[in-house]
Amino acid sequence: MTPDHRREQLLELGVRLLSTRPLEELSIETLAEEAGISRGLLYHYFGNKQDFHTAVVQRAADDLFARTAPTGDGGPLEQLAGSLARYVDYVTENYQGYVSLIRGAAGGHEELRRIYEDSRAALTDRLFETPVAREAAQFGLTDTPAVRLLVRGWSSFVEEVVVEWVRDPRGLTRDELLTLLSGSLPGILQAG
Amino acid sequence: MTPDHRREQLLELGVRLLSTRPLEELSIETLAEEAGISRGLLYHYFGNKQDFHTAVVQRAADDLFARTAPTGDGGPLEQLAGSLARYVDYVTENYQGYVSLIRGAAGGHEELRRIYEDSRAALTDRLFETPVAREAAQFGLTDTPAVRLLVRGWSSFVEEVVVEWVRDPRGLTRDELLTLLSGSLPGILQAG
Numbered sequence: 001m002t003p004d005h006r007r008e009q010l011l012e013l014g015v016r017l018l019s020t021r022p023l024e025e026l027s028i029e030t031l032a033e034e035a036g037i038s039r040g041l042l043y044h045y046f047g048n049k050q051d052f053h054t055a056v057v058q059r060a061a062d063d064l065f066a067r068t069a070p071t072g073d074g075g076p077l078e079q080l081a082g083s084l085a086r087y088v089d090y091v092t093e094n095y096q097g098y099v100s101l102i103r104g105a106a107g108g109h110e111e112l113r114r115i116y117e118d119s120r121a122a123l124t125d126r127l128f129e130t131p132v133a134r135e136a137a138q139f140g141l142t143d144t145p146a147v148r149l150l151v152r153g154w155s156s157f158v159e160e161v162v163v164e165w166v167r168d169p170r171g172l173t174r175d176e177l178l179t180l181l182s183g184s185l186p187g188i189l190q191a192g
Numbered sequence: 193m194t195p196d197h198r199r200e201q202l203l204e205l206g207v208r209l210l211s212t213r214p215l216e217e218l219s220i221e222t223l224a225e226e227a228g229i230s231r232g233l234l235y236h237y238f239g240n241k242q243d244f245h246t247a248v249v250q251r252a253a254d255d256l257f258a259r260t261a262p263t264g265d266g267g268p269l270e271q272l273a274g275s276l277a278r279y280v281d282y283v284t285e286n287y288q289g290y291v292s293l294i295r296g297a298a299g300g301h302e303e304l305r306r307i308y309e310d311s312r313a314a315l316t317d318r319l320f321e322t323p324v325a326r327e328a329a330q331f332g333l334t335d336t337p338a339v340r341l342l343v344r345g346w347s348s349f350v351e352e353v354v355v356e357w358v359r360d361p362r363g364l365t366r367d368e369l370l371t372l373l374s375g376s377l378p379g380i381l382q383a384g
Contacts, residue, residue, distance in 0.1 A: 106298030145362035150372060153353035157380070161345035170337035180342060183383025188349070191375025 007045045010035060014056035015063060019093060022100030023112075028052055054111050057101060061119040064090055068123065077139070080127075081182040084158070088174065088181075091162050099163060124151050140189030147189065154185055199237050202227060206248035207255060211285060214292030215304075220244055246303050249293060253311040256282055260315065269331070272319075273374040276350070280366065280373075283354050291355060316343050332381030339381065346377055 001009075013035055018026050028049055032039045046052035068086045070079040091098050105116030128143045141147065158181055165177055172180075193201075205227055210218050220241055224231045238244035260278045262271040283290050297308030320335045333339065350373055357369055364372075 103298050106295050146364050146368070146372070149353055149356055149362055149364070150376075152356060153349040153376075156352035157345040157349035160348035161341055164341055164344060170341055172338050172341070176338070180338070180383060184342075184345075184380045187379035187381075187383035188376045189379075191372065191379035 003045075010042070010045060011055060011059045014052070015060045018056055018060060018097035019095075021096050023053055023057070023097060023104055024100065026053065026056065026097075050111070054115070057112060057115050060094070060097065060101070061115050065119065065122055070126070076141070077182060077186070080185065081178060084181045085174075085178055087158070088162055088165075088177065092166050095163075095166050102159065102163070120152075120155055124148075124155050127151060139186035141185070150188055151185075154188055157184060157188075195237075202234070202237060203247060203251045206244070207252050207289075210248055210252060210289035211287075213288050215245055215249070215289065215296055216292065218245065218248065218289075242303070246307070249304060249307050252286070252289065252293070253307050257311065257314055262318070268333070269374060269378070272377065273370060276373045277366075277370055279350070280354055280357075280369065284358050287355075287358050294351065294355070312344075312347055316340075316347050319343060331378035333377070342380055343377070346380055349376060349380075 010031065014026065014031055017030060017034060028039055028042045028046070031052075032042050035042075042052070046055060064087075067090055068083045070083055073079070074082070101112060101116060104112040106113075127141060128148075141151075161177075161181065165172060169177075202223065206218065206223055209222060209226060220231055220234050220238070223244070224234050227234075234244070238247060256279070259282055260275045262275055265271070266274070293304060293308060296304040298305075319333060320340075333343075353369075353373065357364060361369075
């Protein structure tokens with residue numbers, strides 16, 4: 001196995017470990033134990049704990065981005081609903097780590113904040129860049145600074161609702177949640 | 193002046209100082225200098241820096257709550273618009289301190305987090321408790337766990353949009369912003 005390939009494997013293991021624990025509990029020691037290799041070798045791959053965390057979080061953000069990519073099937077609202085469904089499943093499967101990232105990013109950890117902001121910008125920019133974006137203008141998704149501001153706010157709405165729903169579903173089924181989430185973007189954009 | 197009255201005055205000064213700087217730059221030294229009294233006397237009133245910060249932040253949250261109270265004039269949407277206008281003005285006037293509170297609360301500072309969560313719950317609970325709440329059901333504001341979840345998400349939307357707008361208005365006037373914000377709650381609630 002090449003060093004790059006080995007590093008990839010370790011990153012994937014790090015992302016998997018992060019899914020069930022907060023970032024501050026993800027140590028190089030834990031990874032070494034799970035991977036069955038020495039701490040020294042891990043320091044060789046990742047430098048220090050901070051670099052290790054940054055690499056794992058960046059990989060987790062890339063996974064989220066890839067996983068929620070529009071499939072290209074259906075109209076803009078169907079594609080949005082599909083991406084949201086995969087976002088909900090991602091948060092469900094990675095709850096502990098995901099919440100710790102949001103908090104870490106908000107709490108002034110600069111490198112986490114950069115990854116979080118870049119990731120959120122990528123997820124929302126995509127709404128304006130898909131082949132169906134022109135069609136999406138029918139529900140108010142035109143590319144103006146004001147609409148981009150509202151979409152940014154909408155992504156905070158989605159994040160808050162989904163994280164809270166995973167913690168306590170309040171009797172809402174996944175399908176009911178998805179209906180509410182998909183409708184909320186046109187609802188917000190058409191309100192003005 | 194009684195000690196209670198004196199403490200009140202110092203708290204108000206702390207809140208005023210917090211409006212133009214992040215919480216971590218609000219020190220007992222700064223307050224002592226501005227108030228023209230000794231650090232020793234301030235420690236007498238506030239115990240330690242942590243207790244001082246908690247007291248100032250709690251007071252700032254109480255101010256926000258009082259300032260955004262519905263006036264009782266007009267229908268539910270007019271009252272909502274009035275409260276939102278006063279929220280926007282509050283964030284505009286207290287930008288530095290307000291942003292530092294949101295970040296501190298999200299970043300795992302437990303006492304700040306409690307004040308922030310209580311404050312947000314109080315602000316949104318009020319939507320279900322005003323005399324016009326029954327009338328508000330016409331735009332979907334019924335008191336169910338699902339609607340409460342959406343309203344919680346909506347408050348994240350409003351916070352994000354307003355904080356970003358104050359930082360960079362993107363050509364949106366205050367009135368345009370208020371139209372978008374007031375319409376967004378019915379827009380979200382009627383989407384499902």
